[in-house]
Amino acid sequence: MTNLDGVVKPKTKRSKRFLQSREPKLTENFKNAMIMxxxxxxxxxxxxxxxxxxxxxxxxxxxxxxxxxxxFEDSTSLExxxxxxxxxxxxxxxxxxxxxxxxxxxxxxxxHVLDMFELGIEKFTSLxxxxxxxxxxxxxxxxxxxxxxxxxxxxxxxxxxxxxxxFRGPTVSAVRLAGLEHVLHFTALEGKIYMRSYRVLLKxxxxxxxxxxxxxxxxAFDFVLRRTHLASDDLYKTAxxxxxxxxxxxxxxxxxxxxxxxxxxxxxxxxxLDQLRTRKMKGLRKRKGETVNGEDPTSAKTAKxxx
Amino acid sequence: MAxxxxxxxxxxxxxxxxxxxxxxxVQKELDLEFDAGNLLALDKNRIDVSDFKQQKKDDFLRSLxxxxxxxxxxxxxxxxxxxxxxxxxxxLPEPTTVLPREKPAPKPRPPxxxxxxxxxxxxQKKKKTNLVWDxxxxxxxxxxxYKRAKDGTKEWLIEVPENADPNEDQFxxxxxxxxxxxxxxxxxxxxxxxxxxxxxxxxxxLPPASQQxxxxxxxxxxxxxxxTASVGKFQDSLPKEKAPRNTGKRRKFQPVIGDFADExxxxxxxxxxxxxxKPRLDITKAVNKQMREEDMEAAAKRRKESARKxxxxxxxxxxxxxxxxxxxxxxxxxxxxxxxxxxxxx
Numbered sequence: 344m345t346n347l348d349g350v351v352k353p354k355t356k357r358s359k360r361f362l363q364s365r366e367p368k369l370t371e372n373f374k375n376a377m378i379m380x381x382x383x384x385x386x387x388x389x390x391x392x393x394x395x396x397x398x399x400x401x402x403x404x405x406x407x408x409x410x411x412x413x414x415f416e417d418s419t420s421l422e423x424x425x426x427x428x429x430x431x432x433x434x435x436x437x438x439x440x441x442x443x444x445x446x447x448x449x450x451x452x453x454x455h456v457l458d459m460f461e462l463g464i465e466k467f468t469s470l471x472x473x474x475x476x477x478x479x480x481x482x483x484x485x486x487x488x489x490x491x492x493x494x495x496x497x498x499x500x501x502x503x504x505x506x507x508x509x510f511r512g513p514t515v516s517a518v519r520l521a522g523l524e525h526v527l528h529f530t531a532l533e534g535k536i537y538m539r540s541y542r543v544l545l546k547x548x549x550x551x552x553x554x555x556x557x558x559x560x561x562x563a564f565d566f567v568l569r570r571t572h573l574a575s576d577d578l579y580k581t582a583x584x585x586x587x588x589x590x591x592x593x594x595x596x597x598x599x600x601x602x603x604x605x606x607x608x609x610x611x612x613x614x615x616l617d618q619l620r621t622r623k624m625k626g627l628r629k630r631k632g633e634t635v636n637g638e639d640p641t642s643a644k645t646a647k648x649x650x
Numbered sequence: 651m652a653x654x655x656x657x658x659x660x661x662x663x664x665x666x667x668x669x670x671x672x673x674x675x676v677q678k679e680l681d682l683e684f685d686a687g688n689l690l691a692l693d694k695n696r697i698d699v700s701d702f703k704q705q706k707k708d709d710f711l712r713s714l715x716x717x718x719x720x721x722x723x724x725x726x727x728x729x730x731x732x733x734x735x736x737x738x739x740x741x742l743p744e745p746t747t748v749l750p751r752e753k754p755a756p757k758p759r760p761p762x763x764x765x766x767x768x769x770x771x772x773x774q775k776k777k778k779t780n781l782v783w784d785x786x787x788x789x790x791x792x793x794x795x796y797k798r799a800k801d802g803t804k805e806w807l808i809e810v811p812e813n814a815d816p817n818e819d820q821f822x823x824x825x826x827x828x829x830x831x832x833x834x835x836x837x838x839x840x841x842x843x844x845x846x847x848x849x850x851x852x853x854x855x856l857p858p859a860s861q862q863x864x865x866x867x868x869x870x871x872x873x874x875x876x877x878t879a880s881v882g883k884f885q886d887s888l889p890k891e892k893a894p895r896n897t898g899k900r901r902k903f904q905p906v907i908g909d910f911a912d913e914x915x916x917x918x919x920x921x922x923x924x925x926x927x928k929p930r931l932d933i934t935k936a937v938n939k940q941m942r943e944e945d946m947e948a949a950a951k952r953r954k955e956s957a958r959k960x961x962x963x964x965x966x967x968x969x970x971x972x973x974x975x976x977x978x979x980x981x982x983x984x985x986x987x988x989x990x991x992x993x994x995x996x
Binding site for chain 2: 453489552
């Protein structure tokens with residue numbers, strides 16, 4: 344009775360706080376990613392994993408030892424690692440004869456694999472190979488997807504969603520304009536996916552918006568899509584379900600028109616016109632202690648709009 | 651002269667403006683889709699493969715990326731900016747791209763047994779003040795915890811109640827009671843958790859209570875009796891003790907070697923059923939079915955009858971319609987009554 348199945352009772356305040364941080368929340372924290380390699384990896388894959396780790400750095404865990412798993416055959420150990428490190432995104436790298444230089448991008452929902460995409464590296468240029476100034480660590484990158492496949496093909500659409508999930512930085516309410524200096528560009532063309540990473544140079548254009556020049560900083564990948572694992576529609580829908588508490592409550596009596604003008608509806612109490620004082624005369628002045636019906640300021644309901 | 655110069659100036663300004671815009675405008679067949687909250691853009695245009703093959707691959711990709719990034723930057727620059735500590739920041743809207751959640755939405759904690767009860771009875775929580783007046787010390791003291799008012803544990807003397815055993819240690823008794831209350835509370839807490847998780851809570855003896863009910867005691871005795879290594883098989887029973895009731899059914903097997911005649915009969919019965927071509931008739935089932943059918947028929951007839959009566963109304967002659975109607979009604983009644991009587995007998 345003291346240790347029930349599935350009920351972990353923290354013994355200290357610290358462990359309680361730790362467990363609370365991992366509980367499901369209404370507004371979720373930013374997704375962590377775990378980056379791991381399989382039983383055999385080539386130098387390309389190892390370097391690629393390190394580079395992607397550098398792109399995602401504060402919110403990622405790099406597993407340095409080998410982990411012999413095959414995500415497409417058996418995802419249980421992946422789920423175990425995900426639970427252990429509280430990561431819902433993963434990147435798995437491996438290399439074998441059948442599938443050389445293999446990367447698997449995937450994400451989890453409730454510690455179960457939602458979707459996975461296997462991408463083979465055809466060509467790889469590392470961050471180190473290009474010698475120039477890099478972006479600061481933890482910069483929120485701009486993501487651009489090009490190619491009609493990303494809009495039409497359901498598999499590519501899902502891949503776009505996974506890549507967005509993986510590479511977009513934390514959700515922020517505002518960004519520094521000068522800090523927008525990193526672009527990740529994904530191009531789907533002729534059955535390949537080209538991933539390029541550029542540094543943005545803001546040039547003067549004469550008007551407010553600057554002119555953009557790009558400088559490649561790496562890593563650059565030429566991917567081919569191999570195996571995929573898409574979540575069933577049911578599971579995918581459940582994963583997208585937003586809790587009720589997140590929706591802002593509708594405010595009464597406030598509406599907006601097409602131009603964004605705010606309208607308010609006022610509910611006024613009826614005014615007693617019989618006792619309305621139109622003339623200012625000494626004899627009609629309200630004396631102290633005398634209360635007149637309908638003129639009492641506290642009884643009238645007032646509403647204001649700041650349109 | 652003056653008018654001419656103004657026109658000139660205007661034209662020049664226009665040209666300048668256009669030139670300036672030229673450096674930041676990009677022509678695209680289809681507009682890009684933006685999600686400024688995520689700094690995301692989607693270019694749905696078809697990429698010309700011949701262009702891609704003619705140029706160097708990286709140069710082509712870079713020029714494509716430049717154009718798209720320029721458009722994205724233009725879009726972001728449209729949003730309102732703000733100066734925060736010498737830095738210009740742009741306010742981003744809420745992201746529009748829906749991405750799956752990491753974990754399912756948190757569920758509200760299921761109510762405890764007490765909370766359920768309180769809701770049923772309409773008991774509401776009352777806020778109590780933290781400090782209460784302590785008559786003994788003549789000061790305000792906290793209600794709970796260290797240095798609390800009316801602290802029972804700090805008494806150096808306890809009056810022995812009239813009906814109590816004079817040799818009983820009242821301090822030890824008080825300590826024991828306190829410990830029991832704490833244990834009971836913990837037990838209930840765990841039970842609430844188990845209930846919330848829909849686990850089956852094993853019956854563990856009896857929780858401490860001032861007065862046990864008869865059924866609870868009987869249950870406790872039964873549990874105690876079977877809590878031996880041999881599951882109570884060799885447990886003696888008291889004279890005139892009744893067998894425990896409602897302890898659950900156990901599967902019982904026939905002995906391996908026992909009544910041969912009975913076994914033979916059973917086997918023969920099975921063979922007989924298998925051998926006969928006619929389906930077996932379950933008489934009670936058949937009778938019940940028959941009765942139900944008759945009932946339904948009668949009810950249908952009655953319904954029909956009443957509907958016909960209603961339709962005819964007062965217009966047509968009563969004498970005409972009533973004679974056959976009555977007869978039918980009687981017949982239906984008679985039929986309906988019989989099976990009901992049969993059911994009663996069963």
